[in-house]
Amino acid sequence: xxxxxxxxxxxxxxxxxxxxxxxxxxxxxxxxxxxxxxxxxxxxxxxxxxxxxxxxxxxxxxxxxxxxxxxxxxxxxxxxxxxxxxxxxxxxxxxxxxxxxxxxxxxxxxxxxxxxxxxxxxxxxxxxxxxxxxxxxxxxxxxxxxxxxxxxxxxxxxxxxxxxxxxxxxxxxxxxxxxxxxxxxxxxxxxxxxxxxxxxxxxxxxxxxxxxxxxxxxxxxxxxxxxxxxxxxxxxxxxxxxxxxxxxxxxxxxxxxxxxxxxxxxxxxxxxxxxxxxxxxxxxxxxxxxxxxxxxxxxxxxxxxxxxxxxxxxxxxxxxxxxxxxxxx
Numbered sequence: 289x290x291x292x293x294x295x296x297x298x299x300x301x302x303x304x305x306x307x308x309x310x311x312x313x314x315x316x317x318x319x320x321x322x323x324x325x326x327x328x329x330x331x332x333x334x335x336x337x338x339x340x341x342x343x344x345x346x347x348x349x350x351x352x353x354x355x356x357x358x359x360x361x362x363x364x365x366x367x368x369x370x371x372x373x374x375x376x377x378x379x380x381x382x383x384x385x386x387x388x389x390x391x392x393x394x395x396x397x398x399x400x401x402x403x404x405x406x407x408x409x410x411x412x413x414x415x416x417x418x419x420x421x422x423x424x425x426x427x428x429x430x431x432x433x434x435x436x437x438x439x440x441x442x443x444x445x446x447x448x449x450x451x452x453x454x455x456x457x458x459x460x461x462x463x464x465x466x467x468x469x470x471x472x473x474x475x476x477x478x479x480x481x482x483x484x485x486x487x488x489x490x491x492x493x494x495x496x497x498x499x500x501x502x503x504x505x506x507x508x509x510x511x512x513x514x515x516x517x518x519x520x521x522x523x524x525x526x527x528x529x530x531x532x533x534x535x536x537x538x539x540x541x542x543x544x545x546x547x548x549x550x551x552x553x554x555x556x557x558x559x560x561x562x563x564x565x566x567x568x569x570x571x572x573x574x575x576x577x578x579x580x581x582x583x584x585x586x587x588x589x590x591x592x593x594x595x596x597x598x599x600x601x602x603x604x605x606x607x608x609x610x611x612x613x614x615x616x617x
Contacts, residue, residue, distance in 0.1 A: 341382050351384075431451070433453040434451040449471065
């Protein structure tokens with residue numbers, strides 16, 4: 289019988305060819321840390337759904353990393369089904385705990401925090417432009433790194449987001465499609481326009497729009513090093529100990545949140561963000577907090593009217609006594 293390690297050796301080139309470089313890196317880590325130590329020496333045909341559920345529950349790490357391992361194992365088993373090695377994919381019936389969706393607006397910067405950010409980064413230069421690009425366009429770091437001068441449309445004040453620049457499976461730079469696999473259009477608000485014009489000056493349409501000081505691609509590592517990010521981010525926005533500190537991706541959360549605060553419709557925000565699902569986009573609308581705010585205002589007005597009329601607040605005890613009296617009558 290074919291073991292999972294033997295299956296992996298055969299299927300890995302096919303799986304890597306079908307996923308993005310970032311996903312391939314996550315799958316490689318999942319194989320080394322979780323899947324191979326658990327199932328590597330086991331015959332793929334003997335693995336049951338219950339075996340996988342038990343392994344999933346015992347794997348270390350956050351849900352996202354354990355999910356990577358489950359997705360990789362599922363891809364391997366799917367390959368085995370196609371090859372006639374097993375009749376069905378045992379990963380298909382795995383039950384997992386549903387994680388609570390985090391509110392991305394809680395990761396976004398307030399106006400005061402944004403001003404602190406602007407004050408702490410360099411007053412000018414390529415690194416400042418790069419950070420402002422993430423903040424104002426709501427684009428991911430790799431998408432900003434991949435922008436070229438020809439992507440800018442000054443007539444419509446917009447940028448075509450066509451590609452992303454990220455580290456490939458073996459650490460080499462990879463220029464590929466965006467996460468959604470489609471080109472989308474990001475707006476250029478007035479405060480960011482001077483930075484765009486400065487970034488375009490003296491360049492050809494195929495030149496990088498936001499390169500580093502030496503003309504190369506900016507990535508998260510050299511950006512963090514240049515800005516001393518690990519030492520300044522806590523000054524901008526802090527989080528509880530159990531949460532990650534401020535990340536570059538939080539600027540995307542900020543931009544999308546601000547689009548809703550500016551009154552942009554959910555379908556338009558979805559188009560700008562490149563989300564496949566409108567449900568994902570609506571997480572940035574912060575409707576729960578708005579509902580609570582409206583509820584607090586309405587209740588305050590209600591209780592103010594009650595007090596004006598001389599009514600005392602109704603308590604549970606008073607309701608019970610009133611019902612008892614009506615029953616006695």
